[in-house]
Amino acid sequence: MKKEMICIVCPMGCHLEVNKQGEEYTVEGNKCKRGQEYAVKELTAPTRVVTTTVKIKNGNLNRLPVKTKEAIPKDKIFECMKLIDSIEVTAPIHVGDVIIKDILGTGVDLVAARDM
C-alpha cells in the first residue's frame, strides 16, 4: 500500500510518501524524524491538538484562549468542544494554568494559552 500525504507537524508541509509492507511502514520525503512518526500515526490513530477559547469573567477580554497540551484523538474533537463550551473561568489566569484536567479521559490537560 502506498499513500501520499502532507505532513502537518510544522509549517514546512513536507510531501510524504508512505509505503506499508506487512506491518512495516517506510516514509519518504520527510525532512525530520517527526514526519516519520506523523505519517505512521496518521494512518493508524490520527490525533490533533485542539485550540479554542473558554468564557472568562473579570478578564480584559471575553474569551481566554486555551489548548490541549498534547494532541488528542481526532474523533474526540467535537465532544471536547462541547465540554469546553460548558465551562467558565475567572481571571486572573496565567499561561499554562490547567483549565480542565485529563479532558475526556484522554490523559491530556486543557491549559490556558495566555495571562489574563
Add this chain to the structure above:
Amino acid sequence: MLKYDVVVIGGGPAGLAAAIEAKENGVDSILVIERDRELGGILQQCIHNGFGLHIFKEELTGPEYAQRFIHKLKDMNIEYKLDTMVLDVNEEKIIHVINEKDGLMVLQGKAIVLAMGCRERTRGAVNIGGTRPAGVFTAGTAQRFVNMEGYMVGKKVVILGSGDIGLIMARRLTLEGAEVLAVAELMPYSGGLTRNIVQCLDDYNIPLLLSHTVIDIKGKDRVEEVVIAKVDEKRRPIPGTEKNFECDTLLLSVGLIPENELSKNAGIKIDPITSGPIVNEAMETNIEGIFACGNVVHVHDLVDFVTGESKRAGKNAAKYIKNQLKKQGKIIDTNPGQGIRYIVPHEIRLENIEEKLDLFMRVDGVYKNMDMVVSIGNKEIKRIKKKHLAPGEMESITLSKSDLSQDGVLTISLKKEEL
C-alpha cells in the same frame, strides 16, 4: 520634545523582537508605541497552534508566542505606550503621537523601527458586486470577534480566499458550530500553507473550489446568498458556471497589504511588488536610521521569520546609534529573476555582513522539481533543489559572507532541475 535612542512603532511580534534585540545590544532608551489596548498584535487573535517551531522548537499558539516576548520586554523594563496612535513620522525622525492620557506628544528617535504590520484587503479591494447587507467580514475581523471578543459571526458561511487566515477560520467556525459550505479560491492553487489545507479543510470535509470566485452577494439586511462562478485562465467568471450558496455570512481572505501610510509620508521608498519599504541588509530604509521589519516590509507566512528579520532590524538600529553601521564599501543589489516575484533585502552592503545573511523571496507560481539558483554577475554561487514551490510558501536562502565576494548584481531564479 521627548527623546529616545530607538522608537519602535508597533507592538506586535516585529516590534517586540526589534525592541528586545536593541536592548540586548546595549540600547537603554527605547519606546514601543502600540495602538491597541495590549501588546502582541495579531498573534493575540491567532489562537491556533503552529507558531515558534524554528525559534522555540515547540508548537505554540499565537497568544503563547506573544506572551514569551511580552514577559521578556517587561522583564527588561522596556518602556511602551498602549492605546497610542502615531500620526506622523518625518525624515528628521520626529514622531507625532496621540493618546487619551498624554494628549498630543512630539517625540524624536535617534533611530526608528517601523513595525506596523499589515491589514486585510476588503470587499472594496476585490470589487464584489451585489447588495451591501450585514454578514460580510474580512477573515481577520471575524477571527478577532470569535477568539477575543466572544461573538460568533454566523451560522452558514462561505469563505472567499484560501490564504492561511481563511483556512484557519474555516476550521475555527466549524469547531464553534457553524457550517462552512465552501472555500472559493480565484487562483488555480491555494494561497495558504499546504498543512492548513489538510488540517483545516480536509479534516472537516470542507470543499476547496480552486479557480472560483464570488460574483454576487444577495440579501437585504443580512447576507442571504452568495453566487460563486468558475473562472478562466484570465480569472474572468465563466458564464453558465454560477452556483448559488444559501448562507448568512461571507468571509473574505483576499490578501494582506503592508500598512505603510506613515512610511510613505516620511518619504520612504516603497517596492511596488511587496508594497513595503525597500530595505538593505540591515533592514534600513532609504532614510538613514529608519528601519523596518516584519509584515510592514513584506507579508510573511511564519512569525518565526518575522522575529528573525526584526531582530536583525533591532540589532542594526543599535549599531546605527553607536555609529557602527557602515555606509561605504561594496554594495550588491538583489534582483528577482525567472520565477521569483521579489527578494528582501533589496540591497546588500557587504561591509555590514558579519557571517551570513538570510534572503527571503516568493515564487510567482506553483512549481515542482526546480533548482533555485543564486548568481552574482555571471557566476553561479549557490543552487538549491526544491521539490515543491508555491507562492503561498515563502522561501529563504542563507548566504555566507564569502558567497558574496563576487562582483555584480545578485539574481535568484528558478531553473529546471539538472539531473
